[in-house]
Amino acid sequence: MGRELFESSPEARAVFEEADSVLGFALSRLCFEGPEDVLRQTENAQPAILVTSVAHLRANAQLREARPSFVAGHSLGEYTALVAAQVLDFADALRLARERGRLMQEAGRQNPGGMVAILGLDEALVEEVCRATGTYVANLNCPGQIVVSGGKENVAQAAELARSKGARSTVPLQVSGAFHTPLMQPAVEGMARAVSELSFADPVIPIVANTTARPIESGEAVKAELLDQLCHCIQWHKSVEYMVNEGVSTFTEVGPGQVLTGLIKRISREVELVNTESKRIARS
Known part of the structure; x- marks a missing residue:
């Protein structure tokens, strides 16, 4: 995951190298070489997806200069949205994603x-x-x-x-627990502690929240959202509908895979879809 981007983009390479330094181990090697069963472990998969998504974001010159009306992410993807909206810097978002993955994996063992x-x-x-x-x-x-x-x-x-x-x-689904339900409650206390140790800026771009499908525009509201989404439903369908109703006509999926592009196609047939991995622009 992410090797081609690492090799082709200096901006992406810098993201992977920063991640290795921040976490204190070669996450980039795990992304590129596996082993797959270790990469799939929640405590590794979550930071790996985040680093690859931010690498896509920074490797794309148009995205670096863009000023979207909203940003949004599905579950873990909300952390990439935080980086895009300058709520957290990449290093802090990465540490938090790693801790989130560890806590959710442990909650899955307990429940x-x-x-x-x-x-x-x-x-x-x-x-x-x-x-x-x-x-x-x-x-x-x-x-x-x-x-x-x-x-x-x-x-x-x-x-x-x-x-x-x-x-x-x-x-x-190949997951380690009952995510986004009360069975994740054991993860909340640890996440609350991790969140309290970081400084959250107000978003420079409104973030459409997973749990409410409405924009959040303060750092304090973001903190609450990150805790709420652990145990509550991800409202992706309603989030996309909200943005479309607010006049959004183009969606860009940033990161590995094309899952969200496929979902948005089924929510609205009128919007234009851009995917950074495929580099395709398609009408839904």
Whole structure:
């Protein structure tokens, strides 16, 4: 992850080198060479995704000079948004992402759980499934794609019940816990302590928050959001709808992969989509 960018862009190379220095180990080598099972561990995956996303941001001259109307990120992606909006510098955001990953991984050990994407059911039916199985809606991603989270057995029951109610398919996610549910509560105290040790500036660009799908414009509000999103649903569908309703006509996905580009296509067919990894511009 990120090797080609590292090799082709001095700005990206500087981001990876700074990350290695800040964390005190060769995160860049882990990104480029693995082993994959170690990279996938939550405490490593979260800083790795952040560093690669910021490398994409800084390697793109147009993005460095851009002044978007809003920034937003899905779950961990909110940390890249904080860097883009100058709420935190990269080093502090990286330390915080590493601690977030460690705490969430530990919470997953304390409260074993999982997540499953349910495809083809509306929100009301998925909520019925959650009530019946003791699970939680964790991500409202786009029409027809909702992620449910909870204890491992509960999630398996939810997947079975969703299929019986007409879900097109159910896809288990490769995660270490029941993210964005009360089962992550053990991570909150440690994150509150980590957040309290940093200085948060007011965003220079409004950040559309994961938990409310509304802009936050103060450093103090950002602190609260980072804690809230650990145990509450990610409102990505509503976040994109809010930005579209506010007049946003172009979305740029910054970072590895094209997941958000695909989700936004299903939320609005009228917007233009740019993806830094594929370097493609597409009409949804």
